[in-house]
Amino acid sequence: MPDTLTPEQRDAVETLALYTGDLGGSNHLQGTKPETVGFALADSPAGQAAWIYEKFQSKTDNHGLAEDALSIDDILDTISLYWFTNSAASSGRIYWENRSLTFAGPKVTLPVAVTVFPRDIPRVPRSWIEDTYSNLIHYGEADKGGHFATLEQPETLVSEIRTGLRTLRS
Structure with missing residues (x-):
């Protein structure tokens, strides 16, 4: 490397x-x-x-x-x-x-909230997330959890969803 x-x-x-x-x-x-x-x-x-x-x-x-x-x-x-x-x-x-898709994927301009769980597979760097989602309204990093966050860390996931989407309230 x-x-x-x-x-x-x-x-x-x-x-x-x-x-x-x-x-x-x-x-x-x-x-x-x-x-x-x-x-x-x-x-x-x-x-x-x-x-x-x-x-x-x-x-x-x-x-x-x-x-x-x-x-x-x-x-x-x-x-x-x-x-x-x-x-x-x-x-x-x-x-x-989706077999022909790559990690490069399309650029997304809609408001997006992202939470990264430390043992998720694949775990992509914040810089890649920011490059893909030009309107990133929230970025969070959970203390624990993996690919199945809904089962592993439901309280953290709900809290992150609420925090991420709170800015969209009028």
Whole structure:
């Protein structure tokens, strides 16, 4: 890695390497063959549970186990929701539909509030966020949490949404 990178840029490169490497396998699979994995997950409750648990394991702010970040009830509720609604294939469809997008993405001029959670994957630097959202009305950094902030840190997320959108009140 070049020595000219700032610590923020170095963190972003390392996070993106994880996202496109070790942690990106399921994204690639769903982006290229969503029906294949969807049919397999719809056929096996154990397979569906393992698939979702692995996402919680690898993308939450935990100390080695998904249960460090999420309650067993939340984990089982989520797995059950996917299983009973048979939504494994349809939930992965967004990866296929957006397979040609890059991190460069479109520039957004609408008012945007962003909160970054420290263990989110991918975690992009503030400079990238500011470059993409020219009307950034709030930027927050949570103390803890990962990719599943709604389950991991619901109070922090609600507080950040309220803070971020408060400036839009007339």
